[in-house]
Amino acid sequence: MTIWLPLLGLVVGLLLGSIFTLSIPIAYASYLAVAVLAGLDSLLGGWRAILERDFDGSVLVSGFFVNTIIAAALAALGDMIGVDLYLAAVVAFGIRIFHNIGSIRHLLIKKMRAKKAQKDKRLNA
Amino acid sequence: MRTNRNTKSILWMIPLFVVFFCFGLLLMAQYHTHQNENDALVNESSANLAMIIKSANDNKESLQDELALLQQQLAESEELIASGNSLSSSIRNRIANLQTVTGGKQVTGPGVTVTITGESNIMYYDLIDLVNELFASGAEAVSINDTRFTMHTVISEKAVASQSGNTYQQEKYVPLINGKELLYPIVIKAIGDPSTLETGLTYPGGIIESLNSLYMVYPVIRKAENLVIPAAEDYLYHYAAPPESSEEEQTTDTR
DSSP states (O other), X not given: OTTHHHHHHHHHHHHHHHHTTOOOOGGGHHHHHHHHHHHHHHHHHHHHHHHTTOOOHHHHHHHHHHHHHHHHHHHHHHXXXXXXXXXXXXXXXXXXXXXXXXXXXXXXXXXXXXXXXXXXXXXHO | OHHHHHHHXXXXXXXXXXXXXXXXXXXXXXXXXXXXHHHSGGGSOHHHHHXXXXXXXXXXXXXXXXXXXXXXXXXXXHHHHHHHHHHHHHHHHHHHHHHHHHTOSOEEEEEEEEEEOTTSOOOHHHHHHHHHHHHHTTOSEEEETTEEOOTTOOEEEEEEEOOSOOSSOOEEEEEEXXXXXXXXXXXXXXXXXXXXXXXXXXXXTSHXXXXXXXXXXXXXXXXXXXXXXXXXXXXXXXXXXXXXXXXXXXXXXXX
C-alpha cells in the first residue's frame, strides 16, 4: 500500500502543476529542462537505492534538490560564459539516467530470479 | 512490532513522496514552458511559418476590409453630422433672412434716402405711397425717421390746431407713425439697389412727379452707400399662434 504514496505524490504534483499551469520565461526553459533531468536522475537513483536496500531519505531529498539547483545553475553559468554547460549537464544526466535504469533492470531481474529460485526450492522440498 | 514497521515504512516513504511531488511540479512546469516555447514563432518550421504568415495575412486582409467598412461608416456619419451642421446653419441663415423681413435686426446696406422738409404739404397717404413705391422698386428694408417699417407699422394722421393767430381754428394734419408724430424733416431710408430705387420713384409719371406737380411736395432723393436701418420694436402677438400640430409640416415646407 505504501508503495503508492510516492506515486500519489507524483500524481498530485502533476495535477497541481497542470492546474496552476506553472511555467517560466522561455529564456530559462533550458535551465528547467536540465533541472528536470537532474530530478529524474535523483528519483531513479533513489529507486535503485531502494532495490539495493541502501535507501536513505535525506540523501534522496538533498540529492534531488541540490542536483536540480546545481544543474540549473550550471546551465545558467554556461549561458553567462558562453559555454554550453547545458549540453554537458544533459549528457551527464542522460548517462546517469541510463546507468540508473540499467542498474534497476539488473536488480529487478536478479530479484525476480531469486524469487523464482526460492519458489522452485520450496516446490522441490 | 508490525505497526512499528508500518510507521517506519511510512516515514521512509515521506522523502520519496516529497521528491516525487516536487518532480511532478518540475515536470509540469517544464511541460508548460516547453508548450509556450513551441508556440513561439522562432521554433516553428518554415512550412508552419508560411502557414502562420498566410493566416496572419488573411486576418490582416479581413481586418483591413473591416477597417475600410468602418472608415466608410465614419465618413457617412461625418457627412451626416456635417449636413446637420449645414441644416442648422441654413436655419440660422433663414432666421437672419426672416429677421430682415420682420425687422427683428438692424440692417445696413446701400440704398436711397428721401427727405421731405417741413414746409411741404405732405399727407400721410403720400408717405404710404412712397413706402409702397420703394418696396415695389425692390427695397428690402425701409425706415421712416429711424422707425423701421414693418407689417405692423401704421401710418396715420392726426389733426392739430394750427398755430396761426387766426380766429378760424385752422386744422393741420400731421402724419403719425405708430401713433407717434413724425417730426420734420421726414427722412425715409430704403435699402436696396440705389439706382433702381431712385428710378422707381422718379420715373416720368411716377410718384415724385405727381407729388411735385399735384401737391407741391419736393422730396429730395439721395443715393447712399451705407445706410443703417434700425431694428423694429418687438411686436407682441396675443392671438396669432402657429398651430402646434402643423409645426413639422411647416419645417418640411421650409426645407
